[in-house]
Amino acid sequence: MNRVKNPLPIPSECQHCGDTVEIVHHDDLYGRSYGDWPWAYRCKGCGSYVGMHPFTNIPLGTLATTEMREARKRCKSPFEALYKSGRLTRSDAYKRLAEKLGIEHEACHFGWFDVEMCLKAEQAAREIFIEIYRS
Ligand SMILES: [Zn+2]
Known part of the structure; x- marks a missing residue:
């Protein structure tokens, strides 16, 4: 049984x-499947969507529009580079990001962010970079 920490509610309304x-199945979204769990939630109206945690019905984040998906991807990569550098653990990187954003560590997931929050996270990642490379 897979356990997901702090599961978000199942979306019923966009x-x-x-x-x-x-x-929907990944085939309907992408024309092919990714990973072992090819399921997602999709809004019938605007088409925003989000995947599910493997082997559960728990959404990976909030329903994302095209704009949000792009922002999440673009803004996550400079943040990921912080812990991929080895200067910080992944967990410490998330802790520092949450502090800078003024949110709970448990709520600090790019999949939960809207565009504005993604941009704040990108700025925060820049600040963390400066801090860890000056110390
Ligand atoms: Zn919608």
């Missing part, structure tokens, strides 16, 4: 347009 959310 937070962007209010339409109904359905379960």
Whole structure:
């Protein structure tokens, strides 16, 4: 049994347009499957979507529009570089990011961020970079 910490609720209504959310297969989203668990939630209205944690029905984050998906991807990569450098552990990197964003460590997931939060996280990653490379 897979256990997910701090699961988000199953989306039933889209937070962007209010339409109904359905379960779709990756084939419907991408024309192919990724990973072992090819399921996602998708809004019938605006088409925003989010994947599920493997072998559960728990969403990986909040329903994301194209703009949000791009922001999450773009802003996550400079942050990931911080712990990939080996100067910080992944867990410490998330702790520092949460502190800078003024949110709970448990709520600090790019999959949960909107565009504005992604941009703040990118700026925070820059600040953390400066701090760890000056110390
Ligand atoms: Zn929608």
